[in-house]
Amino acid sequence: MKKTVLITGATAGFGKAMAEKFAAAGYNVIITGRRLERLQQLQSNITEQYGVQCHILHFDIRDRAACEAAIAGLPADFARIDVLINNAGGAWGRDRFNDANIDDWETMLDTNVKGLMYISKAVVPQMIERKEGHIINIGSIAGKEAYEFGNGYNAAKFAVDGLTKAMRIDLLPYNIxxxxxxxxxxxxxxSLVRFKGDEEKAAAIYKGYTPMTAENIADIVLFVASQPPHVCINDLVVTPTAQANSYNMYKQ
Known part of the structure; x- marks a missing residue:
């Protein structure tokens, strides 16, 4: 029986790359996001190239009722979720605390934290019943050390870090x-999202060194998911060679 992976925020970046990597590895894939046309295009590519099933869940991860309804309404072929990847998230704005936009803070907390909680809460009962499953949260190095202008995003990703540790403890009795x-x-x-469409500022972030790609992260996530059932990689920090932590970067 093929395993099924659910990937939130699959319309671009890490999520899209993970959907393709897991499909190539033989998983049936459930993809979620707000941009329906992108989801449909990804679904078409996956089914044509990899010969697996792909199901679309089109909703906003910030909407609790939509999360619950999406999981409750899954068709039988996709009802068993073996791997949940909480990827939906992002950063909005890069300002000092005193200048930051409160709407940006709320968007980051609603997407990165509350959305993760909503969808996990909807999926985990079936994993508890089976005493089997894997939840992979996409955090950030911004959840390990605070940095200048990071405030709201730091807060959101520090929360993801804490949530992951707490979930690991609470779900131990269920072999999850x-x-x-x-x-x-x-x-x-x-960065394009963070700088609200300013392509010049977004591009400047990646100059002077070789950043990682979405495919790099997707390979790592698949590796984590592919360990034997008795092995759990709890926490993995990964950076480009030119980056030591959230605020030390060597650029040439």
Whole structure:
């Protein structure tokens, strides 16, 4: 029987790359996101190239009722979720605390933290019943050390770090693996979103060194998911060679 992976935020970046990597590895894939056309295109590519099933869940991860309804309404072929990857998230704004936009803070907390909690709470009962499953949370190096202008994003990703540790403890009796991948600088739409469409500022973030790619992170996530059932990689921090932590970067 093929395993099924559910990947949130699969319309671009890490999520899209993970959907393709897991499909190539033989998983049936459930992809979620707000941009329906991108989900449909990804679904078409996956089914044509990899010969696995792909199901779309089109909703906003910030909507608790939508999360619950999406999981409750899964068709029979996708009802068993073996791996849940909480990837949906992002950063909005890069300002000092005193200048930051409160709407940006709320968007980051709603997406990165509350959305992760909503969808996990909806999926975990079936894993508890089977005493089997794997939850992989995509955190960030921003959840390991605070940095200048990071405030709201730091708060959100520190919460993901804490949530992952707490979930790991609480779900121990049910044989459920809980992992966190905390990436550093990777060139995706991340900076473009953070700088609210300013392509020049977004591109400047990646100059002077070789950043990671979405495919790099997808390979790592698949590796974590592919360990034997008795092995859990709890926490994995990964950066480009040029990056030591959230605030030390060597650029040439």
């Amino acid at each position: 693996r809980v992992s966190q991948i905390a990436p550093g600088a990777a060139e995706t739409e991340f």
